[in-house]
Amino acid sequence: MSNPSKSHYLESKVLTASQPQLQVMLLDGALRFGRQAEKRWSDGAAFLEVDALLARMGDIVDELTHGVAQAETEFSLQLEEQYAFIYREIAACRINEDAEKLSTCLRLLDYHRETWKLACERVEAEPRTAKPMLPHMNTQTLQSSQGFSFEA
DSSP: OOHHHHHHHHHHHHHHOOHHHHHHHHHHHHHHHHHHHHHHHHTTOOHHHHHHHHHHHHHHHHHHHHHHHTSOSHHHHHHHHHHHHHHHHHHHHHHHTOHHHHHHHHHHHHHHHHHHHHHHHHHHHSOOOOOOOOOSSOHHHHTSTTOOOOOO
16 A cells, blocks of 8 residues: 555554544554564664664653543543653653663553453444434425426
8 A cells, every 4th residue: 555545544544443443453553563663673773773763652652641641530540640651651662772671561462352342342242322324305296296307
């Protein structure tokens, strides 16, 4: 898929996603950058290259933290604390060049991703409560002897 096509596809996917689906997408991104960093680290890449990936991972976790902070429910506050903890661990990983902290962050993010994935499945499984849309025109007028034409 070319870059413009991929960009339009991603934009469409984001704009039509439910809140749980957006969470999964963000977590997928954080995990992708974290796993790339972990692989490059184990391959002996320069830490500067690893650090750039960790920075992107941290940016996504920061976005997750701010996203749940807007809702002031008990659940969102707990989630905010968990994401903030992961963010601090990523920062400590970057400062101390600690691969073990990265592994911990990846496990925690993977757990959150699986939880949000279950939430998506549950939302999709719920029956739709929306009523079907009624036609915009009066059907009684169509049955009259005057007829109806699409020609202008």
